[in-house]
Amino acid sequence: MKPGVWIGALLLLALPFMGRGQQLPVFSHYMFNRVLLNPAVAGSDPFINIQLNHRSQWVGFEDAPVTQVLSGHGVLPNGKMGVGGYMFNDAAGPFHRIGLNLAYAYHLQLGEVNLVMGLSGGLLQYSVDGRQMELYDATDQLIDLNTRDKDITPDANFGMYLYNDKLHVGISALHLLEGRLQFFNGKPLPASIPLENHYYLMAGYEIDTRGKLKVEPSLLVHAVKANPVQVHVNTNLLFDEKIYAGISYRTGDAVVLLAGAVIKEHFKVIYSYDFLYSSLRSSNSGSHEITLAYSLAYKSGDGPLKRRYKLNRVHVN
Numbered sequence: 001m002k003p004g005v006w007i008g009a010l011l012l013l014a015l016p017f018m019g020r021g022q023q024l025p026v027f028s029h030y031m032f033n034r035v036l037l038n039p040a041v042a043g044s045d046p047f048i049n050i051q052l053n054h055r056s057q058w059v060g061f062e063d064a065p066v067t068q069v070l071s072g073h074g075v076l077p078n079g080k081m082g083v084g085g086y087m088f089n090d091a092a093g094p095f096h097r098i099g100l101n102l103a104y105a106y107h108l109q110l111g112e113v114n115l116v117m118g119l120s121g122g123l124l125q126y127s128v129d130g131r132q133m134e135l136y137d138a139t140d141q142l143i144d145l146n147t148r149d150k151d152i153t154p155d156a157n158f159g160m161y162l163y164n165d166k167l168h169v170g171i172s173a174l175h176l177l178e179g180r181l182q183f184f185n186g187k188p189l190p191a192s193i194p195l196e197n198h199y200y201l202m203a204g205y206e207i208d209t210r211g212k213l214k215v216e217p218s219l220l221v222h223a224v225k226a227n228p229v230q231v232h233v234n235t236n237l238l239f240d241e242k243i244y245a246g247i248s249y250r251t252g253d254a255v256v257l258l259a260g261a262v263i264k265e266h267f268k269v270i271y272s273y274d275f276l277y278s279s280l281r282s283s284n285s286g287s288h289e290i291t292l293a294y295s296l297a298y299k300s301g302d303g304p305l306k307r308r309y310k311l312n313r314v315h316v317n
Helices: 003-017 279-283 304-309
Strands: 048-056 066-075 083-093 095-110 113-129 147-163 166-172 180-183 191-194 199-204 213-224 230-239 245-248 255-261 269-278 287-296
Touching: 083 113, 095 147, 147 180, 245 269
Parallel strands: none
Antiparallel strands: 048 066, 048 287, 066 083, 083 095, 095 113, 113 147, 147 166, 166 199, 180 191, 199 213, 213 230, 230 245, 245 255, 255 269, 269 287
16 A cells, blocks of 8 residues: 555544544444443343344455444343343454443333333453554654554443333443543653543334334434534334345435344344445445344243233244
């Protein structure tokens, strides 16, 4: 890659990690794995939900972001407490982020809906490899071009969630501790990156057409300091409980087409492609995302779990 192009790429890839920029990955499949954005979602599905997600962003752009997440959540036998968590790996050129997050949620039944408060915590490890960088100014005092450095910081998130069989509305705040990462402490001017609060508002409603087709429009609003508010608008169709099709619009970024299938009731495969319309569209061929999900139904029987989820109407192993 020519030096000028490499420098431009480096600046673009660095943006999500800078102190005043967006620091969390963007997922086109947020509606299938809401626990990543709100810990109060833990235990809200009528089954144990396990998912593996892979996202390749800006394909064709050298050292573009690549993210993998393994997540799961379910409700405890008392029917009032949900638990969950996720592990993630996120890489973009010389920047690498891994972590573990565990969530706890308390569910309070209010008539026809459940109100949930959730809290999660974990550890984040960020690393920067100066050996992969080529700077415009070789005398820059912030980065050591001869070494790789890393830092670990604790993290915490909070959310509230209101839901029933058809409706969900949630708000959440991530990076509550506003940790600060320190790199290259041996340099005259060490690099310091604060983790900014990220705020999410999500909502969705399942429309039953009384036939074989279900329609679920959803909305996600994402805000972080010094960045434009980003809005995701999505509509998914589910035909005969087996075939998914969907379309999304993400402000300032992309239009997303989605397709998927349910296999033998338990397995779900979802794929989407992002058609970029932002200024980056000329430098890459779009973004790919795939989700593999496994849903394990709770055992039948008496008690709060059955009353809450009406398990006599849910497939049981």
